[in-house]
Amino acid sequence: MADDLDPDVSALRRRMMRAVRRRDTAPEMKVRSVLHARGYRYRVHVRGLPGTPDIVFSRRRVVIFVHGCFWHRHGCHLTTTPRTRAEFWSAKFRRNQERDRATASQLRSLGWTVVEVWECETRNGEFLDPLLTALGSGPSGHR
Numbered sequence: 001m002a003d004d005l006d007p008d009v010s011a012l013r014r015r016m017m018r019a020v021r022r023r024d025t026a027p028e029m030k031v032r033s034v035l036h037a038r039g040y041r042y043r044v045h046v047r048g049l050p051g052t053p054d055i056v057f058s059r060r061r062v063v064i065f066v067h068g069c070f071w072h073r074h075g076c077h078l079t080t081t082p083r084t085r086a087e088f089w090s091a092k093f094r095r096n097q098e099r100d101r102a103t104a105s106q107l108r109s110l111g112w113t114v115v116e117v118w119e120c121e122t123r124n125g126e127f128l129d130p131l132l133t134a135l136g137s138g139p140s141g142h143r
Helices: 007-018 026-037 086-109 119-124 128-135
Strands: 055-057 062-067 113-118
Touching: 026 055, 026 062, 026 119, 026 128, 062 086, 062 119, 062 128, 086 113, 113 119, 113 128
Parallel strands: 062 113
Antiparallel strands: 055 062
């Protein structure tokens, strides 16, 4: 375990992990910006819903989770796996995926449409069409 042996690596790793944000990440801000520019209005980080969705359209009953490919294991080129502490990371990623599935299932059982947008999709713009399809009609909210 290199982290335990080298205090410099451990300090660097701690600093890097502290810099990881839970909310208002760059991919999330990009999705919010694109939606807002198109006239959509929404709430963010609604604590009363399972999983505290990143973006919530209450009247449309649509929630959006903007997932980081690394943390939620998308499987794309951004889904790298640390070489150190393999057991720890494997268990952590498995718990993240299990929690994501349980949250989506809870929300669907409550009548919500759940949309996942992946970090890599925000980089190449692939998220917009599926998102607009899930939202239905235009931003006015009339169907």
